[in-house]
Amino acid sequence: MxxxxxxxxxxxxxxxxxxxxxxxxxxxxxxxxxxxxxxxxxxxxxxxxxxxxxxxxxxxxxxxxxxxDEDKLNHERLEELQNHGETRWSKDGYIVIDDSVLQRTGKELPGAGSFYDHSEGKPVWGQNLVYAFYTDHKTSYPLAFRQYEKADDDEEDVEATKYELAQEIITELEEEIGVPAATYLFDSWFAHGSELIKHVESHRKDWIGPLRSNRQVTFDGEEKRVDALAESIDTEEREIDDEVYNIWTKTLPVSKLGEVRLVITEKEVDEDEENPVKYLATNKIDAPSAHIIRSYSKRWRIETFFEDSKEDLGLGGCEVRDSDGASRHWHLQMLTYSLLRLGSPSSVSERLVSKASSxxxxxxxxxxxxxxxxxxxxxxxxxxxxxxxxxxxxxxxxxxxxxxxxx
Structure with a gap:
């Protein structure tokens, strides 16, 4: 040491x-x-x-x-990032909404409980944070977060759901901070929340997210599951950024979302790789399917943020048992991530690659x-x-x- x-x-x-x-x-x-x-x-x-x-x-x-005030500190952090061309946001950027479970052992940690961890494929004990994350072709960094806490059955005040926390974050980004990025990206869990989608659209922003396989769509006057629709259509082979995809796209009604653009896509991979079909939905009705697929691929960068932050920046290492103290730890972790983004790697090309990924x-x-x-x-x-x-x-x-x- x-x-x-x-x-x-x-x-x-x-x-x-x-x-x-x-x-x-x-x-x-x-x-x-x-x-x-x-x-x-x-x-x-x-x-x-x-x-x-x-x-x-x-x-x-x-x-x-x-x-x-950690919120004021966070706003100053974001203002500092706008003072540098390589980290300045734009309307061509994307805001990713996602959550992450920080696996813990302490029972007295604020908000600790049993949460389903998608990376583990099972419930684990830990803390659950909902994040908004900015990304574009040159940079990536966190914007804001909220901690999700499960409410006990005997509590009179029901804690905010993750959908409501995400809406709260979006309101902050749109009405207080003014992030210009025009498109929100969700995973299938957040894309399932119709009120969350409406909240994004109320701010005149676009969104892209995958549908769950059991989501109901209406095609040729018949309502069916989207995975059943995928089995009945013929896809077209397309090459996008040196990758081969089988694609089908159409504008049609989707349950709870109304008229959206649906892109059914499957990337061709080696035999030993798993590549499930994705059912991408978006309100960008006129966007080419290649643009929708490229845009949604930016969502993986928040996964890199979670991985880097957990392994190297203490995201899951906070032992503070005070809820305000834990929140400050996570705000300082976002600050650390951002200040490192403003570091000076050895070359411009290295800087652009590393700032957008690890x-x-x-x-x-x-x-x-x-x-x-x-x-x-x-x-x-x-x-x-x-x-x-x-x-x-x-x-x-x-x-x-x-x-x-x-x-």
Whole structure:
């Protein structure tokens, strides 16, 4: 475990944020540096490894007690991203709505419960977050989130459903933040909510999402399941971005959605690969099927965000038992992800590829910077003899818990 002797340079924009006082900014820089470069993403672990933190008590108070507004911080984060051409959003971008289950073991964690995890194919114990995520041809980053909590049967106030939380997020994006992206992308779970679809359309935005196989459609005056329709039609082979698809498309009525454009598509894959038929629906009635398929393929980028954030940025590592503290942890995790997006990989082409997909290049850059800062600290000790300097370095490693592992 490498002791981190200074804040990472990606935290510099925080100096201009109005949502944090000077001392709160130092704590935020500590937290972001820890989420990006420390081996342990808990408050205790970050305070142990990021030496400017001082103590975990002060960092814990920053997360759970200090007076600062995480929503204002989130808006400033998004404003900062608009100051850079490579992360500036546009009407040609997409907003992905999806949720993720953070598997946990603690029973007292805020909102913890049994949730169905699609990646596991079964219910798991954890916390469930609903996210909005921006993506286009050059960048990707989270916009906002809400925590979904199951209501107990004996509670008088029923907690908001995931559909309602998604609508709440959309209202924030459209009416408060003003994200210009013209199209929303959903998975089949969220695309099933007709009120959610109507909410998107009320803001004059388009949407694309897959139908469940049992969704009822009307074709040639007969109502049938969409998977039954797929068995009765003839598809046309098309090549889209070097991939071969078998496609059928038509504008027709779909239950609860009204008149929509339906694209039944199956990509040709190797024999050992599973590739179920997709039934894509959209209110973009006049859009070519190739555009609909290309657009919907952008949805996978939120899965990359979830994977990167869980593995490398502490998305599922928060041990805070206070609900406000947990929310702040997740907001700071989104901040870390975004500030790393503004890092400087070695080339323009690398930057464009990495910013739209994985954070691996930025994380490697952060690790190199932490090592460089360590060496710089050593060089700045000319008055120390070698024995004294080595003793001080040993102290740093002991302070950061060096016996527990490495970054």
């Amino acid at each position: 490498l002791p981190i002797t200074d804040f990472l340079s990606c935290t510099d924009p925080l100096d201009e944020f109005d949502s944090l006082s000077y001392h709160q900014t130092q704590h935020a820089k500590t937290y972001v540096t820890g989420l990006a470069a420390a081996s342990s993403k808990t408050v205790t672990g970050i305070a142990r490894e990021v030496l400017p933190a001082g103590s975990d008590r002060a960092l814990n108070k920053f997360i759970t007690e200090y007076n600062w 954070l691996r290049a930025q994380l490697e850059h952060g690790l190199k910077e932490a090592i460089y800062n360590m060496f710089s600290w050593v060089r700045e000790q000319p008055e120390r003899d070698l024995d004294g300097l080595m003793e001080e370095i040993d102290h740093l490693f002991l302070h950061s818990g060096g016996s527990e592992g490495c970054i």
